Amino acid sequence: MNDLHRAEMADQELADAMDKLVIVKSAIYTSGECDPREPPPRQDTTGRLHLMGPDPRLAKMPSKPTLFDFFKLRFGPAIHMLQSARLAQKNGCDEKVILACLLHDCSAAGFIRADHGYWAAQLIAPYVDEEVAFAVRYHQVLRFYPDESFGYKYPDSYIRLFGPDYKPEPYLDRAHEHCRNHKWYGTARLLTVNDLYSFDPKVYVELEEFTDIVGRNFRQPPEGLGFDDSSSAHMWRTINWPTRYL
Ligand SMILES: [Fe+2]
Ligand SMILES: [Fe+2]
Numbered sequence: 001m002n003d004l005h006r007a008e009m010a011d012q013e014l015a016d017a018m019d020k021l022v023i024v025k026s027a028i029y030t031s032g033e034c035d036p037r038e039p040p041p042r043q044d045t046t047g048r049l050h051l052m053g054p055d056p057r058l059a060k061m062p063s064k065p066t067l068f069d070f071f072k073l074r075f076g077p078a079i080h081m082l083q084s085a086r087l088a089q090k091n092g093c094d095e096k097v098i099l100a101c102l103l104h105d106c107s108a109a110g111f112i113r114a115d116h117g118y119w120a121a122q123l124i125a126p127y128v129d130e131e132v133a134f135a136v137r138y139h140q141v142l143r144f145y146p147d148e149s150f151g152y153k154y155p156d157s158y159i160r161l162f163g164p165d166y167k168p169e170p171y172l173d174r175a176h177e178h179c180r181n182h183k184w185y186g187t188a189r190l191l192t193v194n195d196l197y198s199f200d201p202k203v204y205v206e207l208e209e210f211t212d213i214v215g216r217n218f219r220q221p222p223e224g225l226g227f228d229d230s231s232s233a234h235m236w237r238t239i240n241w242p243t244r245y246l
Helices: 003-019 067-073 079-090 095-103 106-110 116-127 130-142 156-162 170-180 185-194 207-217 233-240
Strands: none
Touching (some): 095 185, 095 207, 106 116, 170 185
């Protein structure tokens, strides 16, 4: 069997699987495009079952997925996070900061963008030092507030992205204030300093460069992320099978 034949077979298998399934998106995927006050568009479900497992359109995850499996199969190319981690390493940061850089945008990359620092911190909290989760939670907030003493100025890219008149909301002001007075402020701030404003598509960083740092600082559950009954296991499962009906 040649490659073309194999690809055609795979396409056919996917089409067959899709014919047998009802796949429904959660409201959060469509809110805005659809009015969430309205009932979702009706599908013809005759003779089909609602999806209760992995989405056949997505790359199959191993039964005991590791952090790296999520990076490779669910977090996109993740170049920005890899380049930030390498920069932190080059700048001589300690392993907590490097790990925080490696993980900091995992929610934006594979889960939810709005308040991505908070979601990412919750995702990783059971597996990392509290200080790492703290830095990831607050990097999103600190990005809006300059701190000359760390050489951090308001990103030019934010002016382009959000306009010159954007002002952080009061909840961000409060979170900034809280973080600023916290003993781990420096860790969170260092994450923002190494959080690259713009990534260079020509600089390629291998995930495997961080195998040892992750091995020492990320408590990979033997059951696999999502199947270990931690307080964020359900979130990892949702990233694994995002269109599961219930
Ligand atoms: Fe971020
Ligand atoms: Fe970032």
